[in-house]
Amino acid sequence: MNVINSIEQLITELNKSEKEISKDKLAHYMDVLKKNSKRLLNLINNIIDTNKIEHGNYKINLDKYDIVYIVEEAALGLKEYIESREIELIIDTDVEEKYIICDEDEIDRCIVNLVSNAAKFTPEGGKIEVNITDLDDKVKISVKDTGIGIDEKYHKSIFDRFNQVIDPDSETKGGSGLGLTITKHIIELHKGEIYVKSKKDEGSEFVIILPSTIEKI
DSSP states (O other), rough: OOHHHHHHHHHHHHHEEESSHHHHHHHHHHOOOOOOOOHHHHHHHHHHHHHHHTTTOOOOEEEEEEEEHHHHHHTTTHHHHHTTOOOOEEEEEESOOEEEEEHHEEEEHHHHHHHHHHHHHHTTTTTEEEEEEEEESSSEEEEEEEESSSOOTTTGGGSTOOOOOTTTTGGGGGGOHHHHHHHHHHHHHHEEEEEEEETTTTTTTEEEESSSSOOOO
16 A cells, blocks of 8 residues: 555656656556555455355355366466576476366465465575375475574464464565465365475475365355
8 A cells, every 4th residue: 555655656746746656657657556466455464364264154165176187277376477587497296187076266266376376485596396196085286485484383383364474574475474374274275285395595395285175154
């Protein structure tokens, strides 16, 4: 909100003055407004969704989907963004396809949250690995990075609402701490589990375990 207000005030003052605003400068200001408006909208939606989950009003739509396809497409959708940050993205799976009962859109959302989070806290020259492992009646999905890591004392609280223990400057990177909270709740609605393996300055690995079959809601 502070950024949006600042840009609005700047454009208003420039409009009042006799100085003309160049098209390039105006395009830059509008781009900043667009990005921060999107961040604010995402934050509002995350707060709404978190409240729905906590009050038992968040519903998932279960059907049979290829989890390998969902994960690969979600990760590949961020490939251009990740590579523009000079970070290598590797996607590996030990099975070509595996059908499970899940909510396609919500699992996609979880993968996007984890992969974009990994990119946010991984420096240039780093690497992000997305792995899918068939565990017969379950499937394991892991997102591993070579980023800044998380101190072990924060591993449980990292999924708490509004928590930003990954990085004290996470808000400047567009983080609210709600993405991991929502991801955890969605995975739990799928009767699965999520946990983190990480050490400070040694990267992080977020692991999701999903059952192949759950009762449709």
